[in-house]
Amino acid sequence: MSVRINGKLMKHSVLVEIRDLRKHFSVGGDFFTGRRGVVKAVDGVNLEIMRGETLGLVGESGCGKTTLGRLVMRLEEPTGGRVLFHDEDIIQYRGSALKKFRRKVQLIFQDPYMSLNPRKSAGSIVGEPFLIHGIAKGKEKEEKTAALMEIVGLTREQMTRYPHEFSGGQRQRIGVARAIALNPELVIADEPVSALDVSIQAQILNLLKDLQADFNLTYLFISHDLSVIGHMSDRIAVMYLGKIVELTSKENLFDKTYHPYTEALLSAVPVPDPSIHKSRILLKGDIPSPVNPPSGCTFHPRCPYRMDICETVEPEFVEKRSGHYAACHLKR
Amino acid sequence: MILAENGMRPILSINDLRTYFETRSGIVKAVDGVDLSLKRGDTVGIVGESGCGKTVLALSVMRLIPIPPGKIVSGSVMFDGVDLLELDDEQMRHMRGREISMIFQEPMTSLNPVLKVGDQIAEVLQLHEGLSKRDAVERAIEMLALVGMPSPADRVRNYPHQLSGGMRQRVMIAMALALRPKLMLADEPTTALDVTIQAQIVDLINTLKDEVGTSVVLITHDLGIVAEAAQYAAVMYAGKVVEHATVEELFSHTCHPYTVGLMESIPRLDQGGADGGHLKVIPGTVPSLYDLPRGCSFQDRCSYTMTICREKKPELKEYRPGHSVRCWKYV
Numbered sequence: 056m057s058v059r060i061n062g063k064l065m066k067h068s069v070l071v072e073i074r075d076l077r078k079h080f081s082v083g084g085d086f087f088t089g090r091r092g093v094v095k096a097v098d099g100v101n102l103e104i105m106r107g108e109t110l111g112l113v114g115e116s117g118c119g120k121t122t123l124g125r126l127v128m129r130l131e132e133p134t135g136g137r138v139l140f141h142d143e144d145i146i147q148y149r150g151s152a153l154k155k156f157r158r159k160v161q162l163i164f165q166d167p168y169m170s171l172n173p174r175k176s177a178g179s180i181v182g183e184p185f186l187i188h189g190i191a192k193g194k195e196k197e198e199k200t201a202a203l204m205e206i207v208g209l210t211r212e213q214m215t216r217y218p219h220e221f222s223g224g225q226r227q228r229i230g231v232a233r234a235i236a237l238n239p240e241l242v243i244a245d246e247p248v249s250a251l252d253v254s255i256q257a258q259i260l261n262l263l264k265d266l267q268a269d270f271n272l273t274y275l276f277i278s279h280d281l282s283v284i285g286h287m288s289d290r291i292a293v294m295y296l297g298k299i300v301e302l303t304s305k306e307n308l309f310d311k312t313y314h315p316y317t318e319a320l321l322s323a324v325p326v327p328d329p330s331i332h333k334s335r336i337l338l339k340g341d342i343p344s345p346v347n348p349p350s351g352c353t354f355h356p357r358c359p360y361r362m363d364i365c366e367t368v369e370p371e372f373v374e375k376r377s378g379h380y381a382a383c384h385l386k387r
Numbered sequence: 388m389i390l391a392e393n394g395m396r397p398i399l400s401i402n403d404l405r406t407y408f409e410t411r412s413g414i415v416k417a418v419d420g421v422d423l424s425l426k427r428g429d430t431v432g433i434v435g436e437s438g439c440g441k442t443v444l445a446l447s448v449m450r451l452i453p454i455p456p457g458k459i460v461s462g463s464v465m466f467d468g469v470d471l472l473e474l475d476d477e478q479m480r481h482m483r484g485r486e487i488s489m490i491f492q493e494p495m496t497s498l499n500p501v502l503k504v505g506d507q508i509a510e511v512l513q514l515h516e517g518l519s520k521r522d523a524v525e526r527a528i529e530m531l532a533l534v535g536m537p538s539p540a541d542r543v544r545n546y547p548h549q550l551s552g553g554m555r556q557r558v559m560i561a562m563a564l565a566l567r568p569k570l571m572l573a574d575e576p577t578t579a580l581d582v583t584i585q586a587q588i589v590d591l592i593n594t595l596k597d598e599v600g601t602s603v604v605l606i607t608h609d610l611g612i613v614a615e616a617a618q619y620a621a622v623m624y625a626g627k628v629v630e631h632a633t634v635e636e637l638f639s640h641t642c643h644p645y646t647v648g649l650m651e652s653i654p655r656l657d658q659g660g661a662d663g664g665h666l667k668v669i670p671g672t673v674p675s676l677y678d679l680p681r682g683c684s685f686q687d688r689c690s691y692t693m694t695i696c697r698e699k700k701p702e703l704k705e706y707r708p709g710h711s712v713r714c715w716k717y718v
Binding site: 115116119203222224252253254256257260261264279280281282283285286287289309319320321322323324325326327328329330331335337338340341 | 436437526537551552553554560570582583584585586587589590601608609610612614615634635638639648650652653654655656663665666667668669672
């Protein structure tokens with residue numbers, strides 16, 4: 056498969072293949088109806104992550120993007136479907152094979168205030184992966200840790216400080232250092248800049264770009280912020296209520312959308328330019344509860360282009376034009 | 388500094404407002420000499436990042452600053468000709484809700500979790516207009532319909548946790564506008580919401596503003612929201628307004644280096660998600676409010692710092708018509 060990375064069309068191998076992945080959670084006592092329900096957090100996702108690319112995964116609250124990220128890392132076990140890493144089904148990993156897998160796929164969390172152990176020093180947090188995987192200890196670990204601190208823009212002197220002594224942006228740098236400590240192949244960044252101020256966001260995004268180039272990283276970049284996704288990604292997957300509704304390169308997506316939800320998402324992003332008066336597509340209503348997804352196309356209640364078929368038949372995820380996929384009954 | 392035209396008195400005019408907090412570690416000058424004015428019927432966007440003082444500014448206008456440790460040290464807040472800082476508690480209580488209201492960032496933590504939302508809106512009407520509970524709830528349903536809540540008659544009986552973030556924010560807006568106040572302060576009203584819901588709420592605020600005849604102070608860190616919703620904008624940094632202009636002016640002739648830096652550091656969709664590689668970054672971080680430098684607070688992060696910047700604090704001065712900047716580069 057060919058992917059455009061940094062403007063160049065490259066043939067890339069598939070690093071992760073996700074096939075018909077499902078994750079259902081059962082919930083007790085839904086407060087609206089009192090019934091036990093099923094949350095279909097991830098409901099039949101097919102996706103490939105190509106080596107070296109940044110695949111942006113965008114969607115709003117409850118769409119399942121975080122759960123999908125966790126499934127790829129095997130922090131959740133799927134209800135159905137498979138995740139293949141280098142053509143191997145990750146569900147079968149045990150013991151040392153699982154540990155080896157863990158070294159190759161790492162996670163950067165959203166909340167810099169909650170994702171660091173407040174009782175461990177920065178150096179201890181960043182160096183922990185070396186201990187867990189038996190890679191280094193003592194002086195060697197100190198050196199490797201210090202090097203990592205500097206790579207992410209902190210100083211080795213800061214290794215002895217505790218998380219509460221750092222700002223949000225600095226804490227996020229610690230999280231990033233921890234994630235790249237073992238030279239992973241894939242880094243899943245789950246809303247890595249959402250909790251940060253605008254000017255700090257820019258610093259962290261730049262850091263992530265540099266690290267990708269320096270360490271040959273592949274990113275699964277999860278965010279609700281389309282501007283950030285647009286800036287970082289080579290390809291973009293749009294998720295709604297547990298399903299991928301549109302998937303294509305960034306250039307294709309900004310050129311034309313095939314799914315009305317993507318169109319509405321793009322239109323909803325406020326543009327910092329008062330001379331641009333967008334005709335906004337305002338979606339009616341709220342994002343439906345994943346416990347009670349609508350029939351047919353799950354987007355139909357909010358869709359400005361809804362047709363009769365949309366209420367009853369779930370659209371298939373098909374290639375609408377070269378390299379551009381969407382699940383929608385509309386002919387555009 | 389008055390932006391009013393035709394001699395019309397601005398609905399809100401803040402002059403040299405200073406709100407300080409006395410803490411064990413020193414004095415925090417959260418709001419340190421802010422001038423701002425708002426014409427009737429307009430929206431002014433207050434833009435800034437965490438710690439710049441925008442929320443303390445709004446709370447100062449509402450006289451909701453905890454005193455102590457806070458203290459409104461000096462300045463005046465002229466609201467429709469009355470200095471709010473001169474009012475006693477009783478008079479100010481009369482103002483809040485009826486003449487000036489506020490909506491907060493986190494609708495979950497601002498609504499009372501143990502009261503039904505209908506009762507919370509009704510409370511405003513019972514207290515200020517002496518309505519009976521039954522009449523107040525009827526009006527609450529009307530307000531919910533006005534703010535675009537689906538099935539308002541059912542929603543009045545819900546508790547906040549039963550509603551989504553967007554719906555809770557609509558409840559807050561309903562509460563804030565129930566008495567048709569002259570001024571509404573909205574503190575990051577859309578930050579905690581999904582972008583499609585954000586768009587609905589911004590649209591709602593714009594529409595209602597005209598219908599109800601309210602002027603709005605919209606506090607946000609999102610320059611996109613300012614561009615869409617405001618006529619005027621004030622950029623805040625470390626407790627001061629560093630730039631104040633019409634929205635068109637702010638974006639077309641950005642002056643203050645901090646504002647320029649902010650604009651350049653945002654990833655933008657309207658540039659087709661152009662992969663320029665790197666975003667231009669403002670180096671460094673906001674100085675500690677306990678320990679602001681002598682001279683301009685932005686000196687250590689600015690590309691244009693001159694000697695005078697390190698010695699004297701610049702004043703907010705008009706640089707172009709309707710456009711003021713606090714920067715030695717523009718004097």
